[in-house]
Amino acid sequence: MKHQQIDQYAASLPPDKRASVYGGTKSGYDARLRALNTSYTAPDNLRRLAGRIKQHAIENLDTYLPQVEARMLANGVKVHWALDGDEACGHVHRIMEERGAKKMVKAKTMVSEEIHLANYLEKRGMECLETDLGEFIIQIDHDHPSHIVKPIIHKNRREIAASFEREGLGAYNDDPEVITARARQFLRHKYLAADVGLSGANFVSAESGRIVLVTNEGNSRFSIAATKVHIALVGIEKIVPRDRDLGLLLNLLARSATGQQLTSYTEFISGPRTANQPDGPEEMHVIFVDNGRTRVLADDCRPILRCIRCSACLNVCPVYRQTSGHAYRAVYPGPVGAVLSPLLAGDKFPEMADLPKASTLCGACNEVCPVDIPIPDLLLRLRDRGKQVGSKAAAAATPPMGAFGTLAASPALWKVVMKTGGLSALYPTFLMPAAGKTWVRTRGMPKWRGGKFRAWMKDRRAKTKPLEK
Amino acid sequence: MGTSRETILKRTADALAPLKERAAYPDFNDSVAVMPALDRAGDLWAIFSERAKLVHGTPLSGSPAVLANWLREKNHARGYCDPALLPQFGEALAAAGCEVETAFDRARVDDYQFGITRAEAAIAETGTLVLTDGSTSSRLAALAPWTHVAVLKREQIFADVATAVASLPADPNVIWCTGPSRTADVEGILIEGVHGPGVQVAFLLE
Structure with a gap:
């Protein structure tokens, strides 16, 4: 088979x-x-409520997309739209070129995986460094994430220690504490040297234009604190109608993903830094990505959005x-x-x-x-x-269903086969295919019982008297 | 430039046009996801402290000298202090032998053992600190040093997440920190202090 x-x-x-x-x-x-x-x-009630909010949001994207765009523009955010991965990568590349930027630090975003952003930028001579510990290890190993929240769920500490040694991040040591400390030391200087910080978005509020990011490591916070440009890649289905929806959704997201009440860092970002703030981006870009999502929206499988x-x-x-x-x-x-x-x-x-x-x-x-x-x-x-x-x-x-299909589609043929099926007991075993021979070597063929249901049904009808008035 | 925008909006409208009925926005109370066990009328600092400890946060309270001595005990001798807090904390920090700078020099990121900044607010329900661009004098100083101290006043504590969401400040950078920076990427083992602070202190100034 x-x-x-x-x-x-x-x-x-x-x-x-x-x-x-x-x-x-x-x-x-x-x-x-x-x-x-x-x-x-009653956590199930919360799940159902959250489902209804999100279903409402995706079924009203035609209202919410222009609304969120208008809010973002009012907040001083530059908004871009990308039909597919190439166009989204192109936007990122152009924004970087316009700033003369060469180095990007990247917080975990599934959309960037979807559009192969790192590959696109590296081919054009730009550095694109993953900062989430798991994603960083994936990157140095030229591997792919195998889980949405725990990207290196398939790796053990010995493999990671060997990768770190190979990359010149210290002598072999497979203590997770040491691995993490080395990544901390290496990556913080990368953040500070980078020009652009890239993030995704877990939620976007149509009401306020805030994008919400959650990370446990604080890597997106660092990316948006150390660099001068923030770019957020956002799938169009991430929109929620109002800020108030976020209370429920954040509570459910953290508990469902990692069993936390809240993720360590929950960020509500609505624009570049304020004038009195010394750290952080001078400009913020949001790229709304379709890449097949409007097709899913037109499909009766749209609840997946x-x-x-x-x-x-x-x-x-x-x-x-x-x-x-x-x-x-x-x-x-x-x-x-x-x-x-x-x-x-x-x-x-x-x-x-x-x-x-x-x-x-x-x-x-x-x-x-x-x-x-x-x-x-x-x-x-x-x-x-x-x-x-x-x-x-x-x-x-x-298994092929052709013969059964023909039988089942014709009541007369079905009747004939059910009546005459008993003859199959006469089928000589030496003519059987190999699998059949193996079967009958240790077991007998079951007794044919075809047609019994029809007989029973007819009999039952005859015996059932109509109800008297 | 506008073409992809128009196309996406058109595709969205076309995708939704055949729906006879759109799902309505459900009716619900803001506090629907507040944990029922929370005593919203209780001492919010006490609740905050209890919850912060559950996520390995470090709640402290008292005078500036309490904080200065705590830093000294941790062998923290060099750090950053929000210039607006210096008039209150400067003397105590100096007395405890802690040197502070009021500008964060990113070229010497490894020199800072702690950063003291102001919190915008806190959330009792989850032991969360709220930082903003407006209140937190340097994003990096609140993030890069091993120990971050967020200074807080009693009246700044929200009871729960729902109230904090309803009161999100008009600031482009609102950050909720619930415990230290952490990861469990390596074999699911919890390690604290990945990119951000390994020790997250909430200091109630009294």
Whole structure:
């Protein structure tokens, strides 16, 4: 039987990687559960409410996008729009060129991964340095993040220590405290030497034009304190209607992602620094990125645009836990990725159409989602679509149903086969294909019971008397 | 220049046009996500202190001498002090043998063991400090040294996150610090002091 790519990847995953991924996701899952249940008596009500706010926001983006743009312009922010990754990279490059900037420090942003920004800038002679510890390690290893919140969930301390040694960041030492201290010392001078700080945005308030960033390490804070230009890459679905929505969403995001009540650094940024402030950007740019999002918005799978990238669905998913994020072959792994990646792929949907099948449909992703996205329903819709577009990837590992389809579509043919099926007992075993022979060597064929249901149904109708008045 | 903007707005409008009905903005109370266990009428500094300790923050209170002696105990001898706080803290810091500068020289970033700045506010529910461009004299001084001290007054403490969101100051850079800078990227092990402070002090000046 043909296997799906994700099965093959999982089968070849070294045991220590699987253990790292399993341990990391399990602890994330436990932390989330503890945080939500100790804080709230009915956390599910909050998830549903947050889901309704985000659903309202995406269904009214045509109102909120011009509104947030107007607020940002009034706040002194320069606003740019990018249809795709190339255009977004082009905006960043042009902003840097206009400032004569060569060096960028980058706080974690999934959009920059999506558009391959680092690669684009490096090809044009610019430095683009990751500052989140995990992302920094990914960068020096020329690897890819395998988890949205814990990018190096698949690595252990020994691999990291070896990478640091190779990069000249001190002699081999695999104590996490030492690794972190070395990164601290190395990166702070990089921040101070950089011209541009790049961030994403977790939320954007249409009401005030504030962008909200959350990090535990404080790397985006440092990027926006040390540099003269701040560029934020924002997916258009990040907008929330009002500032008041942020209270609920921040509480849910931190608890769902890491089990914290709030992330260590939560930043509300609405423009360049004030006149009396010695540190920070003189100009701020926001680049609104489409890159497939308006296509998802037009799709009946649009609830996936509610996603706030907390990773709770990755942590709980029995498939993710066994396969790791790299098995999903895209920037967004796990259940959310299995929905979002095929949709964002556009014309290349058939290449990603197997991802929605990499799910047990157990529903756990929906149960933990802080914005209550019905992920299993969306996966089913995409499975169906995979079949409709005749994607080979979506069909892998599905047994052929052609003969059954013909039978099931014709009641007369069905009746004949059910009546005569008993003859199959006469089928000589030596003519069977190899798999069938193996089966009958230790077991007999079951007794044919075809047609019994129809007989029972007919009989039952005859026996059931109409109700007397 | 305007074309991508027009295209994205048009695609958005076209994507939403077929919807017969748009999801309504739900009706909810601002305090919906406030933890029920919070005693909003209680001593907010006491609640703040308790919650700050849970996230490994360091709440301290008292006169400038209390802070100066605490810094000395930690072997912190050189640091930054917000010029606006110097009249209150200068004497005590000097008496404890702590040298301070009132301008942060980024070329000597490693020379500062601590930074003392003013907080805009605090949030009792989560043990969070609120910093802004308006109140915090230097973003870098509140971030780069190992120890950051945010000086706070009793009346600046919000009860909960919802109130703090409702009262977000009109400042381009509002930063909520909940405990020290931290990471768990290496094998999920918690390490404090990644890029920002390893010790985050909330100092209630009394």
